[in-house]
Amino acid sequence: MTEIISNPNAVTPATETHPLLRVENLAVHFPIRAGPLATVSGHVKAVDGVSFDLHAGETLSIVGESGCGKTTCAMAIARLQTPTDGRISFAGQDITDLESRRLRPVRRRMQIVFQDPFSSLNPRMKVSDIVAEPLVVHGLAGEPDVLRRRVGDLLALVGLSPEMGRRYPHQFSGGQRQRISIARALALEPDLIICDEAVSALDVSIQAQILNLLMDLQQRLGLAYLFISHDLSVVRHISHKVAVMYLGRIVELADRDALFNDPQHPYTQALLAAAPVPDPDRASPYLPLKGEAPNARNPPSGCPFHPRCPHAISQCSTDVPALRQVGNRSIACPVVAPA
Amino acid sequence: MTVSPTTTNLVQPGPPRAAPNAGLAGFLRELVRRKPLGAIGGAVFLIFVFFGVFADLLAPYGINETNLRARLEGPSLSHLFGTDHIGRDVFSRVLKGAQVSMIVAVVTSAFATVVSVAIGAIAGYFGGRLDSVIQRFVDAWMTFPDLVLLIVVISVLGPGATQIIVILGLLYGIGGSRIVRGAVLSVRENTYTRAAQSIGAGWGHIIWRHILPNIAPVVIVVFTTRISAVILVEAGLSFLGLGIAAPAPTWGGM
Ligand SMILES: Nc1ncnc2c1ncn2[C@@H]1O[C@H](COP(=O)(O)OP(=O)(O)OP(=O)(O)O)[C@@H](O)[C@H]1O
Ligand SMILES: [Mg+2]
Numbered sequence: 001m002t003e004i005i006s007n008p009n010a011v012t013p014a015t016e017t018h019p020l021l022r023v024e025n026l027a028v029h030f031p032i033r034a035g036p037l038a039t040v041s042g043h044v045k046a047v048d049g050v051s052f053d054l055h056a057g058e059t060l061s062i063v064g065e066s067g068c069g070k071t072t073c074a075m076a077i078a079r080l081q082t083p084t085d086g087r088i089s090f091a092g093q094d095i096t097d098l099e100s101r102r103l104r105p106v107r108r109r110m111q112i113v114f115q116d117p118f119s120s121l122n123p124r125m126k127v128s129d130i131v132a133e134p135l136v137v138h139g140l141a142g143e144p145d146v147l148r149r150r151v152g153d154l155l156a157l158v159g160l161s162p163e164m165g166r167r168y169p170h171q172f173s174g175g176q177r178q179r180i181s182i183a184r185a186l187a188l189e190p191d192l193i194i195c196d197e198a199v200s201a202l203d204v205s206i207q208a209q210i211l212n213l214l215m216d217l218q219q220r221l222g223l224a225y226l227f228i229s230h231d232l233s234v235v236r237h238i239s240h241k242v243a244v245m246y247l248g249r250i251v252e253l254a255d256r257d258a259l260f261n262d263p264q265h266p267y268t269q270a271l272l273a274a275a276p277v278p279d280p281d282r283a284s285p286y287l288p289l290k291g292e293a294p295n296a297r298n299p300p301s302g303c304p305f306h307p308r309c310p311h312a313i314s315q316c317s318t319d320v321p322a323l324r325q326v327g328n329r330s331i332a333c334p335v336v337a338p339a
Numbered sequence: 340m341t342v343s344p345t346t347t348n349l350v351q352p353g354p355p356r357a358a359p360n361a362g363l364a365g366f367l368r369e370l371v372r373r374k375p376l377g378a379i380g381g382a383v384f385l386i387f388v389f390f391g392v393f394a395d396l397l398a399p400y401g402i403n404e405t406n407l408r409a410r411l412e413g414p415s416l417s418h419l420f421g422t423d424h425i426g427r428d429v430f431s432r433v434l435k436g437a438q439v440s441m442i443v444a445v446v447t448s449a450f451a452t453v454v455s456v457a458i459g460a461i462a463g464y465f466g467g468r469l470d471s472v473i474q475r476f477v478d479a480w481m482t483f484p485d486l487v488l489l490i491v492v493i494s495v496l497g498p499g500a501t502q503i504i505v506i507l508g509l510l511y512g513i514g515g516s517r518i519v520r521g522a523v524l525s526v527r528e529n530t531y532t533r534a535a536q537s538i539g540a541g542w543g544h545i546i547w548r549h550i551l552p553n554i555a556p557v558v559i560v561v562f563t564t565r566i567s568a569v570i571l572v573e574a575g576l577s578f579l580g581l582g583i584a585a586p587a588p589t590w591g592g593m
Pocket of ligand 1: 030031044045046065066067068069070071072073115230296297
């Protein structure tokens with residue numbers, strides 16, 4: 001545990017002009033191929049113009065329905081998916097087009113925990129080798145003895161016993177595998193961890209334990225998290241800021257309390273209304289969502305949310321609303337936040 | 340050179356299976372009970388390997404030892420398989436021939452497998468334009484008829500084991516790269532490959548540590564099927580006088 005703290009570059013001095021992560025107009029479009037010649041017949045706009053800043057030591061959550069582009073967004077930021085458009089800067093450096101050799105130091109400081117715990121661990125590698133791999137790849141492994149102790153510490157940190165390192169991934173449950181992924185992500189003591197549904201597969205008690213661990217590490221090391229989740233209570237627990245995504249776009253981005261206590265965008269309101277409330281007497285005052293989530297292959301014109309929106313006006317079906325700073329939040333809605 | 344078009348399902352993720360019955364004896368009993376045909380095949384194979392490996396000890400006569408008084412004799416107790424036109428003991432030569440065929444087959448298949456893995460892994464892992472270029476090259480290569488290519492090269496360079504190993508190794512290796520490539524494509528889709536990229540691992544590391552261990556079953560099949568194919572082709576070539584040079588015994592040449 002003690003070695004975890006000794007990271008010289010754990011805290012990046014972040015100023016207003018230098019957020020740890022800056023995403024500007026990020027877009028990822030997948031071509032749709034059809035027909036015998038596999039000609040491109042259109043595009044899935046999985047991510048379509050996403051912008052946000054994430055500062056060191058901060059947690060920004062991205063919430064939204066399944067298929068709205070959260071994972072794709074994370075992949076593009078981690079440079080595992082080539083963006084169609086937009087810029088990504090990390091610690092003041094533009095990494096959008098960085099070639100892989102120059103990307104290595106960035107990768108050392110930015111780790112990712114993947115959504116699917118069953119395919120994110122190599123079935124032919126022992127768990128201790130999986131957790132040690134980032135250190136080995138970056139030439140930080142050191143003496144075998146030191147490395148073994150280090151791996152044991154990392155496993156203990158996520159609530160697994162160091163002896164479990166001798167086993168193979170198939171001998172673990174989904175939740176345990178996810179914790180192995182988290183241990184792997186912590187190995188390099190990064191500045192940013194992208195958590196794609198990192199705790200969704202865990203049961204409630206382990207979930208709480210991991211969330212507290214993540215928050216504890218954040219306090220001690222100044223870690224930043226880009227936290228992707230569909231679980232609003234988890235998001236509320238861990239986030240400083242929350243971005244709500246709908247069909248590849250951010251529709252509302254605000255501080256946690258502002259967003260949860262006073263949601264402004266009709267989609268945010270609907271999303272919160274759909275979440276179960278502990279006290280039925282305090283049931284949400286907002287209208288629940290109607291209709292189906294639209295197909296990303298064939299999104300509605302104008303504001304993508306307008307067919308399901310209770311407040312839609314005629315302008316909504318023609319103009320795509322831009323994300324605009326209004327008061328304490330950014331919001332993309334001409335009705336709630338007129339230009 | 341047949342290449343199966345669908346190779347994506349060849350790779351099964353999962354743990355290496357443990358033998359249900361520990362120990363060699365238990366394993367053999369289990370094998371005979373559950374796969375009797377396989378057990379018979381295995382026994383025949385092991386007998387051949389045994390005779391091949393110990394050919395020099397088991398052969399009753401020297402392989403080039405001639406006895407002109409006993410030419411073209413039928414099988415007898417002193418010459419189990421009889422003798423050939425210059426009085427050499429055919430049984431001894433069959434034993435030694437098995438050895439030569441086996442060595443050529445194993446070395447050629449090993450070389451072919453290395454070629455297949457190198458080409459298949461690079462094409463499959465990098466994909467894109469590099470893959471297209473490599474695939475068109477493989478297509479072009481595979482349009483040459485094997486035997487014609489072999490005959491042409493050997494008539495230029497002369498017969499010999501090295502020529503056979505190199506040419507057959509390239510022929511089978513380049514063709515077999517398709518199978519390896521297919522397996523790599525399916526393994527590459529797993530998130531752990533991306534995870535390795537995300538921690539900053541280079542392509543050599545990823546192919547070596549993540550891709551190859553997971554396509555090992557396919558590589559083993561590629562290797563073993565090549566062995567039998569090479570034995571047949573080598574026998575055919577030697578029969579045509581284009582294989583292993585003359586006095587050395589091979590099954591095809593006798
Ligand atoms: N490789 C791909 N090719 C084509 N379309 C893709 C590809 N990957 C994702 N998509 C599409 O992009 C959209 C966004 O997918 P993404 O995986 O980012 O969603 P998500 O928000 O992570 O969903 P979930 O909550 O279910 O994980 C979906 O419509 C999906 O079908
Ligand atoms: Mg996802």
